[in-house]
Amino acid sequence: MNTLKNYQSIKNLTEDSEQLRVIESFSALESKLSSSKKTTFLNNLLKKQKKLKGIYLWGSVGRGKTFIMDTFFSSLVFKEKIRLHYHHLMRKVHKDLKTHKNKKNPIRLITKSISKGAKVICIDEFFVEDIADAMILSELLAGLIDENVTLVITSNSHPQELYKKGLQRERFMKAIDLLVDNTAILNIGNGPDYRLKDSLMDIKFNSIHNEESDHLLKKFFHTKTPIGVSDNDFILINDRRIEIVIKAKTIIWFDFSQICGTARSVDDYIAIAREYQSVIISKVPILDDEKENEARRFISIIDEFYERKVKLVLTTDTCYKKLYQGKRLNFEFERTKSRLSEMSTLDYQKLPHKH
Numbered sequence: 001m002n003t004l005k006n007y008q009s010i011k012n013l014t015e016d017s018e019q020l021r022v023i024e025s026f027s028a029l030e031s032k033l034s035s036s037k038k039t040t041f042l043n044n045l046l047k048k049q050k051k052l053k054g055i056y057l058w059g060s061v062g063r064g065k066t067f068i069m070d071t072f073f074s075s076l077v078f079k080e081k082i083r084l085h086y087h088h089l090m091r092k093v094h095k096d097l098k099t100h101k102n103k104k105n106p107i108r109l110i111t112k113s114i115s116k117g118a119k120v121i122c123i124d125e126f127f128v129e130d131i132a133d134a135m136i137l138s139e140l141l142a143g144l145i146d147e148n149v150t151l152v153i154t155s156n157s158h159p160q161e162l163y164k165k166g167l168q169r170e171r172f173m174k175a176i177d178l179l180v181d182n183t184a185i186l187n188i189g190n191g192p193d194y195r196l197k198d199s200l201m202d203i204k205f206n207s208i209h210n211e212e213s214d215h216l217l218k219k220f221f222h223t224k225t226p227i228g229v230s231d232n233d234f235i236l237i238n239d240r241r242i243e244i245v246i247k248a249k250t251i252i253w254f255d256f257s258q259i260c261g262t263a264r265s266v267d268d269y270i271a272i273a274r275e276y277q278s279v280i281i282s283k284v285p286i287l288d289d290e291k292e293n294e295a296r297r298f299i300s301i302i303d304e305f306y307e308r309k310v311k312l313v314l315t316t317d318t319c320y321k322k323l324y325q326g327k328r329l330n331f332e333f334e335r336t337k338s339r340l341s342e343m344s345t346l347d348y349q350k351l352p353h354k355h
Contacts, residue, residue: 001075002027002030002031002075003023003026003027003030003071003072003075004023004024004027006071006074006075007019007020007023007068007071016064016191017191018063018188018189018190018191019063019064019068019188019191022057022068022186022188023068023071025055025184025186026055026068026071026072026152027072027075029052029054029055029072029150029152030072030075030076032052033052033076033078033119033120033150034076034077034078036052036119051145051148051150051182052150053150053182053183053184054120054150054151054152054153054182054183054184055152055153055183055184055186056126056151056153056155056159056179056183056184056185056186057069057152057153057154057155057186057187057188058154058155058156058157058158058159058185058186058187058188059156059187059188059189060156060188060190061156061350061352062350063188063191064188065124065154065155065188066124066125066154066249066250067225068154068188069083069122069124069152069154070083070225070249072122072152073122073152076120078119080117080118080119080120081118081119081120081121081122082114082115082118082120082121082122083121083122083124083249084121084122084123084124085123085124085125085355086123086124086125086126086127087125087274087355089114089123090130090133092114093107093110093136093140094132096109096110096113097110097136107136107139107140107143108139108143110140110143111140111143111144111146111147112143112147114144115143115144115147115149118149119149119150120149120150120151120152121144121149121150121151121152122152122153123151123152123153123154124153124154124249125154125155125156125355126153126154126155126162127155127156127157127162128162128163128166128172129163129166131166131167131168134163134166134167134168134169134171134172134175135168135171135172137172137175138171138172138174138175138178141175141178141179141182142174142178145178145182151179151182151183152183153179153183156352158185158187159176159179159180159185160176160180162175162176207314207315207316208315208316208317208318208319209282209283209284209315209316209317213282213315214282217253217280217282217313217315218246220280220313221246221248221251221253221280224248224250224251224278225248225249225250225251229246229247229248230246230247230248233246233247235247235252237268237271237272238265238267238268238271240268242254242258242259242264242268243255243258244258245280245282247276250276250277250278251276251277251278251279251280252272252275252276252278252279252280253279253280253281253282254279254280254281254282255281255282255283256281256282256283256284256285256294256298257283259281259297259301260281260284260294260297260298260301261294264297264301266300266304269300269301269303269304269305270304272301272304273304273305273307273308273310274308274355276310277310277311277353278310278311278312278313279305279310279311279312279313280312280313280314281301281312281313281314281315282314282315283315283316283317284298284314284315284316284317284320284323285316285317286317286318286322286323286325287323287324287325287326288325288326289325289326289327291326292326292328292329295324295326295329295333296329296332298323298336299329299332299333299335299336302336302339302340302343303335303336303339305343306339306342306343307354308353308354308355309348309351309352309353309354310353311343311348311349311353312340312343314340320337320340321337321341324336
């Protein structure tokens with residue numbers, strides 16, 4: 001099925017005319033990409049082939065931009081496609097710059113490597129705030145475009161608003177021009193904030209775990225991300241395996257025994273907090289004297305999630321305010337209770353995720 005049909009086939013889809021308008025544009029681009037052939041920069045010069053314009057989708061938080069991109073990406077029938085979060089892309093670029101530091105035109109080497117064989121690159125949550133990123137983005141985008149890659153980008157900001165008050169912004173202006181010239185700028189207009197809609201489902205921020213919990217959690221999960229789901233899998237964090245219940249691009253579900261019941265470092269929790277916007281932790285037990293290590297890890301993971309504004313859903317053996325019943329960490333757990341209380345509010349749900 002194409003992008004439009006995949007979108008329309010999703011169960012319990014809320015009618016949203018703005019989303020549908022944007023989906024139709026993505027579906028049209030999908031059709032053009034499916035019938036086009038990957039060409040090189042040299043071929044473009046010789047044949048004067050017209051490049052295929054991509055899409056730059058911008059709009060308010062919670063309007064489904066990532067969902068739309070994921071629907072489009074999963075609908076592409078060819079393999080020559082790449083999807084990256086903006087921050088993951090830039091981390092890779094800076095890492096590769098160190099590898100190529102003594103070589104000529106290192107950015108061009110990096111763009112050739114990234115785009116090798118790709119017809120389309122999807123970049124989610126394009127948000128420029130770091131001067132180190134801003135100073136190389138013009139060359140990076142130019143290199144990808146020269147490799148005849150079609151760019152599909154989501155952002156909260158119109159291209160002209162990117163890096164608005166940043167240092168040396170004049171050096172960033174070419175990047176804006178490249179985006180405007182090589183993508184169709186689409187705005188998804190006002191409508192429901194789907195993050196807040198999801199938070200008001202049957203499953204709450206914190207719920208006592210019972211026989212209904214798994215069913216409600218699965219319902220919540222699939223409403224958040226109806227496509228691109230991986231069941232009964234594991235993830236690798238810092239080269240270590242962590243068992244999971246289920247995951248998708250922006251949301252992941254752990255059983256407490258896997259995420260806090262075994263030896264995990266703060267670095268693991270930082271990596272998870274950067275990678276995922278929403279996290280479910282189920283079956284959190286009462287943390288008594290025999291579970292002081294688990295309690296310490298739980299404190300650490302909540303600290304990292306709070307710092308990165310991760311949206312958290314818990315199921316527990318008791319109210320979160322009574323979770324800790326040990327003796328060593330009473331002072332530390334007071335902070336955890338305060339943070340859990342704040343994380344359950346709608347004001348917190350509206351905050352953007354920090355990668």
